[in-house]
Amino acid sequence: MAERATSFQYATLTQQRETATLGMWAFLSTEVLFFGALIAAYINYRIWFGAEFIAAASMTKVALGTANTAILLTSSACMASAVWSNEAGSRRGAVWWLVATAALGVAFVGVKFFEYSLEYGERLVPAVNFDSTRYSGATEIFFTFYFCATLLHALHLLIGVGLVGWLIHRIGRRGVDDGPATRLIGLYWHFVDIVWIFLFPLIYLAGRNG
């Protein structure tokens, strides 16, 4: 016997859950094309400028980028554990895993902004203090892409932190979430993580094989 749905347009709760999940996947497909367009344009210039882009890429802070990759991958593991705990009915587990997820997300953004401050110090920020006497035009284009991509990614991550915060509040107050929300936010979080998994090698690693 199916449970009754909570919104009038659905017949059963299962249908409501499946609908919400499909909606999130459809939204993520939009996001794939959104970041995909930026990445495609970046790769176009990466091939076109070749050596100049490799030289520019070597100015990025690969240690911080690697640390951030580790932080974000760990946050995804926490998110997966939160979803699992929630489904297993553990309110405490879900809340603490979500707190860890959000904390790691904030840590990522912190490291990222520290990295920005170093780049600011080296006069590498286009439109703000880019030193075109020291660096080439291709370097400026590289850093324009770098800031566009990482800022958009950080914005998505902060939205994710907001959603996780809302979820912590909700589960903390009402107990484990029996709707699709936890799973959906989990999907979103993993997607933001995957975007970084594409950005990290493209920005930091490409050409750095010496």
Place this chain on the structure above:
Amino acid sequence: MLAPPNLSYLNAKTGIRSWLLTTDHKRIALLYFASITFFFAVGGIAATLIRFELITPGPTLGSPDFYNRLFTMHGIIMVWFFLIPSIPATMGNFMIPMMIGARDLAFPRLNLASWYFYIAGGIVTITALLLGGVDTGWTFYEPYSTFYATGYVILTVFGIFLSGFSSILTGLNFIVTTHKLRAPGMTWYRLPVFVWSTYATSLILVLATPVLAMTLIMLLVERVFHVGIFSPQLGGDPLLFQHMFWFYSHPAVYIMILPSMGVISELVPVFARKPLFGYEFVVWCSIAIAGIGFLVWGHHMFVAGQALYASLAFSFLSYLVAVPSAVKVFNWIATMHEGWIHFDAPMLYAFGFIGLFTVGGLTGLFLAALAVDVHVTDTYFVVAHFHYIMVGGAVMGYFGGLHYWWPKITGRLYPDYWARFAAILAFFGFNLTFFPQFILGYLGMPRRYQSYPPEFQVWHVLSSAGASILAVGYALPLFYFSWSILKGKRAPANPWHATGLEWTTPSPPPPANFEETPVVIRPPYQYDREGNPLMQADNG
């Protein structure tokens, strides 16, 4: 007539809040109808001024700069604020849940949000146009749009960016609704073709719009911060902008035409009282058009300097996308063969669509041919071609659908005589407006020019004369539709003898669409020997 009206979505709640905060897909469709009609009027006024300006070879109304701003405004408003949302956001919003036997779309609040995004984008763009407009053309080509254009590029682009959210949310809602909210017995092959068409359209909305969004962000970054992305003087590649822009904007043409094809596929079987010929072919052709449509964008760039081999591939793919379009045309004609054809107003629009779309499609093949394209690139031949598709095709389908579903939406009938007159007038006005432009273009008249050699004047005058007839054809429905709301006869549940689920419920429909969830027992467009409709679900 004196009996109290039944409870319907129109009178279930009253007051301005009940409209602005509604989550009922039918009411949101009406919100879209009102706002889209406004933008259609604004774009139409711009078109009228353009045709007025071009009656004489020299400047008539204002400076060349004024003219540049005029055609840019016409393009932007018509593309993003009328054609893209036109059929999906209005008739799609209203009819998709009704056709599949659902009580609403999957995400009613997102649906309302999409309208607010549309309105926000519209307000920002209209503000930019009132402040002085832009002169880039609707295509915002680089580096002109970032380093040379003097108008309100930033504001306009931001308005278009906002309206993109509306597209994405609508498309997402339709995809999920079609997958998950179909009534019992409503299998994929029992879906009305209109649902399949809007489904294919939604795939494009969801997958192409984000690319435009990113392209516009990059354009804004370059214009606001003066850093190089596309501009050659800063090391960028202006062709990359064109690739990215057309990666959205060519599929956008299919966003405009596919829903119209869906409307025509509804109209032809109903007014020929026959099943649609080759249903499976028609629906898979919609999907094929949506898919192949993503791979043809380079035919906008044959003379822009892209590689010859790329041009060859894009030319071939552009021919390929014509195949499913042609299959549809043949299927509509085959449906009418030995049918019992009723010449009601919606069917007249369908006839108009089929003829004009065929002309537009065939001239598209001229443009897809590499050598011919060199001769007619950026001439009035191109202008005439895409107006045959977007106005002759998409807008004819919009009016056809509007006349078909009007009794369902409002619960009122309109004067059929006037409606047929408007349809015929629009057809003749359209041809007189745009056929001379094929000739003009072939003779060498470039697009987007205010002044032209005097020997072209006769064609321009013919075109402007046609535009005045077309304008009357488009304005007439405003009058008789208004009359029908006030004084029209009450519509029965199924005035056209159609077979879809939307016709099994009263006109106008009750707030939850159906008294009980219908159980679908047969495919659409089935008729018995006397031409009586066999409904998809037995009522009650």
